Each structure stands twice: as C-alpha cells, then as structure tokens.
Amino acid sequence: MKVVNQALPSIDGKGLMMGKKAYTDDLAEPNSLIVKVLRSPHPYAKIVKIDTSKAEALEGVELVLTYKDFERRPFTRAGQGYPEPSPHDKFVLDNYVRYIGDEAAAVAALTEKIAIKALKLIDIEYEVLEPVLDFETAFENEVLVHMEPEIHEMFPIGFNPKKNLAASYHMHVGDVSKSLEESEVVIEQSFYTQAQAHVMLEPHNVNARMDYQGRLMIYSSTQTPIHIRRIISQALDYPLSKIRIIKPRVGGGFGGKQAIHGELLVSTVTIKTGKPSKMIYTRKEVFESSYSRHPMRFDIKLGATKDGVLKAIDCFVISDTGAYGEHALTVFMVAAAKVFPLYNKVDSVRFHGNVVYTNHTPAGAYRGYGAVQGNFALESSIDMLCHKLNIDPVKFRQKNMIRETETSPIFKIMGEGTEGIEMFMESCKLEYCVKRGAELVKWKELFPRKELGNSKVKGVGMAIAMQGSGIPYIDMAAATIKLNDDGFYNLLIGATDIGQGSDTILAQIAAEALGTTLDKVIVYSSDTDLTPYDTGAYASSTTYVSGNAVLKAGKEMRQLIIDEAAKVFDVKVEDIEYDGVVLKTKDKEITLKDLSNRLFYNEDQKQLQVTSSYYGTKSPPPFMAGFVEIDVDKETGEVDIIDYISIVDCGTTINPMLARGQVEGGIVQGIGMAMYEEVLYTKKGKLVTNDLMNYRIPTRREIHKLTTEFADSYEKSGPYGAKSVGEIGIDTPPAALANAVYNAVGVRITTLPITAEKILMAIKEKEKGEN
Template sequence: MSKTRVVNQVRPSVDGKGIMQGRKGYTHDFVPDDALIVKVLRSPHAFAKITSIKTDEAKQLSGVHCVLTHLDFKRKAHTRAGQGYPEPSPHDTFVLDYYLRYVGDEVAVVAADDEDTALEALSLIKVDYEVLEPVLDFEQAKDNNIRVHPEEDIYEMFPIGFDPKRNLAAAYHMEVGDVEKTLKAADVVVESSFYTQAQAHVMMEPHTVHASFDVYGRLTLYSSTQTPFHVRRIISQTLAIPLSQIRVIKPRVGGGFGGKQAIHGELLVAAIALKTNKPASLRYTRQEVFESTYTRHPMRIDLKIGAKKDGTIQAIDCYGLSDTGAYGEHALTVFMVTGSKVLPLYNKVDSVRFHGDVVYTNRTSSGAYRGYGAIQGNFALESLIDMLADKLAMDPVKLREKNMMKEGETSPIFEIMGEGTEGTAMTMDSCKLDVCVEEGLKLSKWHDIYPRKQTNNKIKSVGMAIAMQGSGIPYIDMGAATIKLNDDGFYNLMVGATDIGQGSDTILTQIAAEALMTEVENVAVYSSDSDLTPFDAGAYASSTTYVSGNAVLKAAESLKAMMLKEAARVLHVKERDITFDGKTFKAADDEITLSSLSNQLYYNDEQKQLTATESYVGHKSPPPFMAGFVTIEIDPQTCEFEILNYTSVVDCGTTINKALAKGQIEGGIVQGLGMACFEDVHITKTGRLISNNMLNYKIPGVHDIQSLTTMFTDSFEPSGPYGAKSVGEIGIDTPPAALANAVYNALGVRLTSLPITPEKIFKAMKEKERNHA
C-alpha cells in the first residue's frame, strides 16, 4: 500500500468541537417555536382489540389541535424496518391499528399546544378494550392457538417464510452436504442450546422527530434517523403523499446502534402536520424508547458440532428460534446473519446446516441492533467450540487455528446466504484472523493466565472468541457522493451517508481529502438531507466506510479528472503532462494553483461549475475479523467477577481514522460486555416491561471496565477505499462467548444463557456440587 497522508491517520471528528461546546445540532434543537407537542396513547395490554374509542372530550380540551386514531387512517400494511425496497420484512404494521399487540403499542395520538395539555388529552380518550390472552413465551409461539396477527391484509414482499397463521414472521433453511450423515460418522459430537436476551440499544438521545412545512409548501422532517432516504420513501408510500413533497433532514444523531434504522414517530408526526397544517414535534420518553421502539432479537440456538479426534471440524448443525415480538422488522435478515456471518468462521467443514423460525409474540418488537444476529450466533458457536476443545482435550486456541477461515479461502455459505435473499460468492482477499489470534494471545498475556490463576481468595482467568461481520449488503444497498469545487479551491462533500455519531462525516471527509491530496479543513462536509445530498441507503449493515467510502473515492477521482482537464486547457498542455500535488497543477514550464484555476472557473474565463457525483454498490461484502480476549477475576464464594481487561485485535483492513476505528471497537466491546454481563429484560406476568427505564435497565458505566487493549492488524482489502473494510459492528460480537469461556476456565461451569450474572454462575456451581455429591 502506498503511503497515505490523511487516511490511516488520526483526525479529530469534524463536528466534535462544536458538539462539545453545545452548539445546536441534534433534532430537538431545531424544533420550531410554534410546534404542536405530540403524545401517544399506548396500550396497557399485551394483546387487545379496541372495541370502541371516544375522542370527543380530548378534542374539546382547550389547546388540543388534533386527535388521531386508527379510524383516521386508510388501512395500509407497511413495515417500520427502514430497509431498502422491496423490504425483506413482512408488511404487518398499520399506522394505528384496532389490534394492540404489546404493552406500549400505539392506540391514539394527540397534538396540543404544550406537553401538559397533550398528556391531559391522552387521559380523556376513552377506550374499550377486549383484552385477549397474549403469547409471551417465544418457545410457545409457533403453531400456538393464539394468533398474534389474525388480520388478513398483511403480506410478504417476496418469499421469506411468512406464515402468520402459525405465528411465523419468517423461516429459513439451508444445508450444504448431508449434516446428519457427517455427524453420525464424526468421532466426537458436542451439542448445546444457547439463549440470548432482548438487549436494548440505550443510545443516549431518545428518538426524536418534528415536521413542518417550508415556504414552498413541502413537508420537512428533522429526524434522529439512521435512514433518511428510507424514511422519506416509507412516509410517501404509507401516507400516500408524493415523494417529491417530502424532505427529510438528519441532523446530528445521539447514537443509533441500529435502534434508529426503523421508522418510529415519523409517520405520526407527518400525519399530524398534514392534518393540522402546523409544525409538530414528538420526542420519545425514555420509557417509550424501552417499551415502544424495539430491541435485539432474543434467540434460542440449538447447535451441534461434529469433529474428528484430531480436532478437524466436519459438520455444524444450527437450528435457531428467534423472537421478533409483535412485528416482524428485520425478522428474516437478522436471523440469516446468525448463520451467514458466524458459521463461515469454520469454513472447512464437510457439511453445514442452518435453519429455523422467527416467531411473533406479544412482546416489544425486535429489530436491527449492532451485531444483527451475529452476536447471538457467535455466543453459541464460540462457546461450543470451547466445549468441543474440552471434550477433545485440546487447546481451544489451537482448535480454532486449525479450523478457522484464512486468507484466500472461501465458504459455500457466502453464495447461499445473503440478507433476505441469495448471497454473493467471494474469497477472502484480506483475512488476518491468524494474526489477530497470535497477537491477542501476546497482548492478553494468555499463556501466563490460561486457564486460571489463583490470586489470594480470587481466581483470575481468560477466555477468548473469534468473530467476523460484513461490509454492506452487496448488489442491494447503494451509497452516493457529490463533490463540488468552489472558488479559492476548497471543496464541498455531500453524502447521503448517515453520521449517527460513529464519525462517518469525518472518515468520508478524510477519504475525499486523501484523494484530492488536500487536508480535512479544505473539505466541507454535509450529509443526509434528502433534498441536498445524493442517495444513500443509510447507516446500517456496516456499510458506510466500505460502500459510501468507495462512492466518495470515486467522486473525488472523477472531480480530479475534471480539474486536470481544466488545468490542461489553461496551461495549453495534455492532461497526462500535468502533475497535481493538491495545491498546484504543474506542467513542464508552467503552473497554476488550484486556487487561481477555480477563481478563473467561477469568475473569469470559460466559467463553469465543477461537480462530480458517483455512486457505489458492493459486489461483495468483505468481512472484518477479530479475536477478543477477556481477563476476569472472580470470587469463587459469591461468583461476583470483575472485567480486568478486554483485548481486541482487529482486521478491518486499513483504518481510515485510527482514533475513530478504536472508538468503534471499544464502544462495541463494552456494549457486548453489557449484554454478556448484566443487561437484562424483565416483564411482569401480563407482559408489562419492568426494565423500562435507566434505573432498572443498566448499561455499563465507567467503573464496570478496568482496561481495554485494542490493536489493528496490518491488512489491506483490495476492494475497499484505501484498503478499508467495515468496523462498526465487529466489536460487539465476541464478549458473550469470551466471557462464558473465561467463567468456564475459572470455575468449570458452562453458562449458556445471557446475561452471565454472578447469581447464574453461583447456581451453576451449586448444581455442579450436587452432581458431584
């Protein structure tokens, strides 16, 4: 790789200083002063039918401008998922519905002058419910007599295994070779079931949206969304207003992690604005974020591995049961990733099967969340690999090294499984997983500790796991970029790519600056405004660096070619006879600065605007890889443990921004540790969420992590911009399995359900003692 000046360096986030100084930036900072305050009446029942709804009293309350119920909307099934079109999620949702399918589902919506009035109006809406028995246990959902979606007017956009009569939002089956046969012939077979919980995103900024009409009469939304272009499309399709009449602006977003990929308040606020002709604003309370957006899909994964005595893994058989809750957002695609971005880690098997069901229940919906099925699958697979090593009396690291994916190799799964559709065959042009493992062993001082070390009254132990993810959705999700040359020779970079705090504005600016041989300060970035920036699918599926980054690189190269042409014209030479160093175009005996050239172009001679727009859609989805190593210290009496260190060695190709890449990994690790250690969901017997606020749902705080060691391997992905792959999701995948393995290495008990709390370990220890007695 040739030396880069701006890429693969540290650059502070382009918006970091303004944000720290408290400048206006986030959606709620831009609410018009005269905006109506929107509040939503939510279902107190897990499953119910509205038999009557009276809004007269609420409407008559002074200060109330609008009350909408299901009777006010034309019934049109859609999905909130926020994916490309046609969506691989069932169209099973109505803007407001007479069926309520979870505690927190939307009953009615009110717009008033202020919040107090809106809340009072909610209390004046009289609803009669026919309370129905809910399905709360996802293991009882399939073919249950109770149907979560009894209505007839819902459908799939293309075959995804949707069968609401059986409470199936999606189903999937694939097999390579003959798994049953291989398992029968294997020397050793290990199997176990694993459970993962409905982790909440808990981005710091609650979901926020407001809508108003601009002077041209167009509906303008500000939304804290990850997918402004999908939001625009879904509003148009669902509320039947022309796409041309909608503008969606995504300002700064206070974190997403997948939780803002879907549509949340956008349809309601747009409907209120259309109905009242007034600006309207909705900000979710934290309780609404917990109860009424969505979570990670809880899953049960039944996994079997067959291997030879020498540790050659021959077959992997995986059945998954996924709980999509009340609505089927991302039902199939998250489920498929549980297989497609996990099982290829061990690519040399004779046969592999992945199949299962995604069921409806009367719980808060599940949806997109960083890791997107891979973290669930990784917990199962990487736990079972350690269990296999144990059975084979083999070192778990050696077992991995023998079987894992290596550079230049492939897996048949890539071709079979995409996201909701068939996949794309690819070989690993960059895969430094072997280096990740080797370096991680050193950095974590693995060999000094493995499997455990007694220290005073505590036990120190280590555990590890490997992981892979993807880089965008090939042949489906597109990103585009426009670069404009200005007088004096600075640039505007306009991207549809959605900065949700991960720093995409910064790294895309770095890519543009590198290609244009300038500095970040010379490129003014603007992103995610459906009127002003080109299209981009959005911030999901680890796509921005790879897909949008490639688009920016192409646009920069394109603009550079245009500039060279103009310079050649001015200097009276051929383009190939000019060199450009970012500031000056030099020919053999003449030169012109970029600044002069652009001033000429805009003011003096053969005036014209130079602008280049390019787009990119992936032809493959090169996986980033990583190895994660956790060091814990556990009190064998109480089973309380402390995370002493987490070592991550990552192959994400070239890091566009070393500091931001580290931030993606470390943030992912800590989120993954939260899921591994204590983040948990509690409901009452009737399906009401107990963990619906930040007092009862705890995310990691500064005292929960002692230290993080993060390193990137030298790696270059030929198809990525400057050799980059994605880095947004890979960090979250390894902690659950690494922790489970560390606990096993410390105490000899195997935890197969998340979160792995001290109390669960304690119970497992008691169980083990009983079995020994």
C-alpha cells in the same frame, strides 16, 4: 498517505462539546404541537370502542388520531431497501394492539401537559385477548398475533401469520446427520440470548413543519433518511416529492434508528393541521415502544474428529420478533451467514428455524444484527467441544478457522434475505489476530485459570468473529464533490453520521483522493433535497460502500481539475502535473486557488461538480479475535473484567483513533449484553426493565482496561484498503466472557446475561454434584 490512516480529530467534536445547536430537537419550531401517544396497557387486545370527543373538546387540543383516521396501508417500519425483506404487517394505527406499549391513539396539543391530559380523556374500551408471551411455543400456537387480511410479504421470506411466523428459513451444505454420525466427538447444547436495548442516549425524536413551498419538512434523528422519506410516502399515500427529510446530528443509533418511529404520526399531524409538530420519546417509550435485539434460542450440535477437526455444525434457531416482523428474516440469517463461515473446513452445515410473532415489544436492527447472537452460541459451543476433546481452544481455532484466500460455501448460499455472493477472503488476518491476542492476554501462562487466593480465581477466555462490509448488490451510496472558489470543496453525502464519525472519515478519503487537507473538505450529511442517495448507516456499510463512492468522486474531481488546467495552458492532459495544490506544465503553473477563481469569475466559467455512485459486488468481512482476562469471586459469583483485548482486521483504518472508538464502543456494548443487561418481563408481558435504573448498561466503573490493536491488512476492493468496522466489536464479548467464566470456575452459562447470581448458582450446583 497523508490524510487517510491518520489519527485526525473528528471534524465536529469541538462544536458538540461546546453545546452548539445541532441535534434534532434543537431544530424544532418553538411553537410545535406536542404529539403524545396513548399506549396499550394490554399485551394483546382489540379496541372495541374509542371515543375521542372529550379529548377533542379540551382546550389546547388540536387533533386526536385513532385507527379510524388512517387508510389500511400495511408497511414495515424496518427502514431497509425496497422491496424490504420484512413483512408489511404494521399500520400507523390499528384496531388491535399487540404489546404493552403499542400505539392505540395519538394527541396533538399546544403543550405536553395538555396532550397528556387529553390522552386520559380518550374513552377506550378493549377486548383483552389471550397473548402469546412464550416465544418457544409461539409457532403454530392457537393464538395468532396477526390476522389482518391486508398484511403480506414483499417476496418469499417464509412469512405465515397463520402459524405466527414472520419468517422462516432452511439451508444446508452436505449431509449433516451423516457427518454427525461419523463424528467421533459430538456436543449438543441450547443457548439463549436476550432482548438487549440499544440505549442510545438521544431518545427517538422527530419534528415537522410545512415549509413556505407547501412541502413537508422533517428533522429526524434517523440512520436512514431516504428510507424514512419513502416509508412516509407509502404509508400515508403522500407524494414523495413533497417530503424533505433532514438528518441533523444524531445522538447515537446502534441500529435503533434504522427503523421509522414517530415520523408517521408527526407527519400526519402537520399535514392535517398545517402546523409544526414534534414528538420526543420518553425513555420508557424508547424501552417499551421502539424495539430491541431479537432474543433467540439456539439448539446447536457440533461434530469433530478426536484429533480436533470440526466436521459438522447443525443449528436450529427460534427468534422472537415480538409483535412486528422488522428485520425478522435478515437478522435470523446473519446469525449463521456472518458466523459459520469462520469454520469453513466442515463437511456439512445445517441452519434452520423460525422467526415467530409474540406479544412482546418488537425486535429489530441492532449492531451485530444476529451475528452477536450466533457468535455466542457457536463460540461457546466450540469451547465446550474443545473441553471434551481436551484441546486448547486457541489451537482448535488455529486449526479450523478460515484463512486468507479461502472461501466458504455459505457465502454463496446465504445473503441478507436472499441468496448470497461467492467470496474469497482477499484480506483475512485472523491467524495474526489470534496469535497476537493470545500473546497479550498471556494465554500460555493463564489458561485456563490461576487461583488468586481469597476465594478469587483468574480466568481467560476468547472468541473469534467476523462481520460484513455492506450488502452486495443492494446497498448503494453516492457522493457529490463540488469545487468552490479559493479551491476548497463541498462533500455532499447521503451517508448518515450517527456518531460513528463517518463525516470525518469520508472527508479524509475525499481529501486523500483530492490531494488536499481535511479543512478544505466541507462535509454535509444528510438532506434528501440536497445530498445524493445512500442507503444509510447500517450493515457496516459506510466505510466500505460510501467510502468507495467518495473515493471515486474524489478521483473524478481531481481529473476534472487537471482537464481544466490543460485547457488553460493549451496542453495535453498528460502534460499536467498536479499535487493537489499547484498544476504545472513545463514552464507554466497555476494554483488550484487561482484556477477555481478563474473558473467562477473570469474565463470559460463553469461549476466543477461530480457525483459518483458505488455498490458492493461483495462484502469483505472484517475479522477479530477477542481475548478477555477476568477475576471471578467464587463466593459471590462476581466477575471483574480486568482487560478486554481486541485484535481487529478491518483492512486499512481510515482513522485509527476513530476505528478504535468503534471497536471499543462495540466491545463495551457487547460486555453489557454479556454481563449486565438483563431484560425482565412480568408474567403479564409488561417490561420491567424499562428505564435506566432497572436496565443496567456498563458504566465507567465496570470498564478497567481495553486493549485494542489492528492487524496490518489491506482489502483491495476497499477505499485505500479499508473494510468496515462499525459492528465487529460487539460480536465476541458474550462468548469470550462465557468461555472465561467456564475456564475460571468450571461452570458453563448458556443464557445471557451472565450474572453473578447465575454463576454462583451454577457453582453451587456443581459442588452439589461433586459431593
């Protein structure tokens, strides 16, 4: 392969570093009205009076919006395919506010200063209600977060607002109680994961104008332009054909930009005033008023034989979706569906529980999407089981984990919000990943620990993980390839580059299929008027689903070119030889450049263009083994992460360097979740960690060394053998680090993040118990 599997530089890095105009706010109209939101200071309240007359009278205020300005059309912000597996439980503005930061009213004004002043002039009276702030007691609580008659589920997802349920779920394979009874060794433990924030560096922002044809034209920093267009149309009852969404360069997403944010208010302002408008979330708003990862409690039981064969996994989960139920069911299901098949030889599995409403900032899509939470619980508890069995955790996994050609009944039972698809692992190099990772971390030498003197001790830990490659039979992607004169191409894709490098890798796939070089493929993504359908950047779908669409389009275009050359030479198609540059037959030849010019200007003129679509009929999981070496200071509880080793099977890497970037970025985001990113609320439900001074993401200082390698793997159904790689990196750090801490100092931390304070307190507790 000449272009695919090559570490080529990204096609856009240079211009971005030079500071070119590229991101959403760079493209706002200079005279945009500034939209600001009045946000609730209460975790739960009813608006009993709202008087906007003083705000409206302020000079420079163009519009004030309250719930009275909107029809009651419930929707979900989730940004998923339609019908969504998330409850329609949100109104653009409502007469109830359900968390601190929820939208109570909005102002559009000539300047930001006037808008902020106007917010203060809105006379609003709340009837403050008792909130639900403890997600563990939210189910069947007498306080209900949602009581609106209009809200509904789109199909059965276990939605029951009378019990504070956004969704609920139950599945089982075999008889788990019986398996646990028969197991010689059983462990039982609860684990807690926190509401991690995405912290993409570009805040949510959007701007709108009415174009010269009277259409609503929006630049949005989004992962899902097509879904955004649909949600605006449905929520505002505005014709779909009159909306155009352009996704320019996006400054990071990580799932945080899958949902719709300011688009509905900005659209309303521009539709009502006819004037351009824009909205940029403050960082505080990004923290408080967008959404985070679903915090979860896992109650997990494992059963095994005494020689280390895992027999049963029993897991009850409570997930906190906050005030609105975005991705409630699907994130919940992924916590098992993309974790438990790792151990496919068990006799029985049970996975059940509730996704509850609370008066917290909502939860939603976030890289890892349940799998990282589930991985922390399962892979921590597997190590606890190994300790009880006195078996090396590496050996236990080698004995019990899924292998190539194998399957798990869970694949068929659990999809995302619906039933799943039976799948056999046509590519699964976990055995290699584990073996190689153990070698690199020097497991035999360092497991479980090595005293370093000076109160420090070295420990190693590991975890294995899987993810998916798109959602089968739901995610569809299309790609258009257009041949230009001089023989270069346009690749038009709905796939949404949010920084992960999909424009580059999709161009690589196209170039490979067309037999050309990367510079001859001009990529454009994405614009709902110009680019074909694509679900967007989520569910690790782009490389596999969009990549397959691009591959198909490339092959079809190549064939069209050959067909045209056959006509030129008046020979059979089979008699044409084509290397991507020159088309030959016997004694005659024509370059693609000449052929394309002839097709435009001279003979039998036509535009060659193809559009191809692809949807997955399965979702081949990428796999990885994560190994970590840490030094723990027993006197302070501080952890130094010496090296994080990732051995990844994502099939062929379309661009090995960019794939590595995906893994390493995921690893560090996972390290943040595991070690640093503490989420704190006051007793009254106010988020304390609402800026980057209080919410600590990893800096360069914490990251000493990342070692990343790829297994030699080929997924037959993927484009040039590729699987997706966007999420898998984030899955292992929480469990691998918890396991490493246990191996180093003998304390098991079961709540994230694993702070120095928790480690030290656990060490003290343990010492107390020993004395």
